[in-house]
Amino acid sequence: MTDIGLIRHDEDLQLVLRDRTIGDYRVDDDSIDAVNTPKPYIHPLRTLGGRVISGFAPSDHPWHHGLQFAMPRVGAHNMWGGGTYFGPERGYVATDDHGQIRHESWTEIDTTAGRFTHRIGWLGSDGTELLQEERTHRLRLVRVQDVEGWLLQMDTVLTNATDQELRLETPAQRGRPDGGYGGWFLRFAEGFAAARLTGDGEPVTASGVRARTLVIDGRTASGESVTVGLHQGPATNPGSRRFLYRFDPFPLAGFAVAYDEGLLLAAGESMALSHRIACFDGSIDPELVCEVLEP
Template sequence: MTPSGGVAVLRCAGRSVARYVTRPALAPEHAPRPYLHPVTTLAGRTVTEALPDDHPHHLGAGVAVPDVAVAGAAVTGAAGDDPTGHDFWGGPSFVRGRGYVELGRHGVQRHDGFKLCDPDGFVAELSWTADGGRWLREYRTVAATCLSDSAWALDLTFSLTNVSGRGLSIGSPATNGRPGAAYGGFFWRAPKEASAPVAFGPAGEGEEALHGLRAEWVALAGAGWTLVFAGATEETRRDPWFVRAAEYPAVGSSLAHDARLPVAAGEGLVRRVVTVVADGRLGRDEAAALVRRAVTA
């Protein structure tokens, strides 16, 4: 992997399988941040989407959080008040009593540099900044592992540390009053096709069955591709999955599902998600076998 022009290329079995955009030229309302796009199968089929018309703040695969606030602040307030948190997700913010409102309180994930950069992976340092200061430091580790002639795994770990000098908390639209919208953390936007992808997991099928579920893995299968997402640590597996298929195709984690997640000054959190990227449509048993192999590789 040799970074050039703000883009680093990730390779597996000698093939380019992902591009990591370190310094995208984005408007502030997109909450500028590094992201992976396009990510492709080994046969070259693109399985991410960036800046789609339906949600122009969706940026391929990466890490995004819609609400980071000073701990103890009235982040939702009374009806009509603005939240005090900063949006590292992009787009409008959900305000209790008002719905989604464009508040202009967007933070920025700044790529500070690579600590390690090899053809099959990298370790990057990022600063999450808002109000002119650094709120969070992130170390992001991404690696590609070949699993077969038709499948590979993207292993993404992010470690966030509160360097603001104050207690912080992480929220979501769900904790701010919108049930079922607990997105925040790892997020993968898949391409929208003529038909919605099939969502399935170890013991269920369909968006309604999987959304908000704590499961070892969940999968999306589209036209000629399958993505299988696995929480690779015990702490990651405690986060419920955010799953969309009908409105748009995406899978993410929920750092703040039932309540805001406190992050004390100097403390942090670590999450690891491994994604199997496969050509063709996998069955449940095949998906489970590849996930087990990918997580332990």
């Protein structure tokens, strides 16, 4: 019997390791309102020990959907959800500019390799296709000393589907301090906290850290130890290569690929990104987690 299972339910996938479901990849959820930008997501996301580490549509940010990949701005469109940031004076304003990130078709589901690939269209608020995406995930078991965990890699290629240049931006470009969120992003379960954070093996004390790897020595709301590692892989357009996080008043962490200046794609141009997330029950030495995450 294989250690990996990718079980299809209509267009969604159930991700299984050693007969334990570690996540549900939802690509077609019609319960998400337009203002919250429908998008593929993984939730609930679990450790091998069964602890749920992701949150979905919390009341403070109902557009946060577990583990998701999205951008606050693509051209003139909100591809994140919620209000659009218009600068320090106006702040966030709810406007009719929300697009959707829509699953189109599966091109590969390979349980033996733990790999699944699909085509995705990023549609603007008027239905115009902005980006064409090919997104591949690969799931596998990993081990640190005597502790087993999982590693999920996401490789994506985004292609400008318009005949004009497209800017991929964040609220940071409009003046919001530490507002460079956008990219692969994990909304943690309610009450999740960080006992310690390290970036490339060094202590981290502020969001926006420049690093290849961020390791979170976390605690669930009930006090159980969970270690989460995030790793920046190779990219054709590396952007800022930063990490953004919050744990108070709500917990989240993500790859800030457009933190500093945003990203620019010429008409027809493509951009490739590669990221990894590893998760273990318990408090794991961050140096060992970094070793697991390095390709």
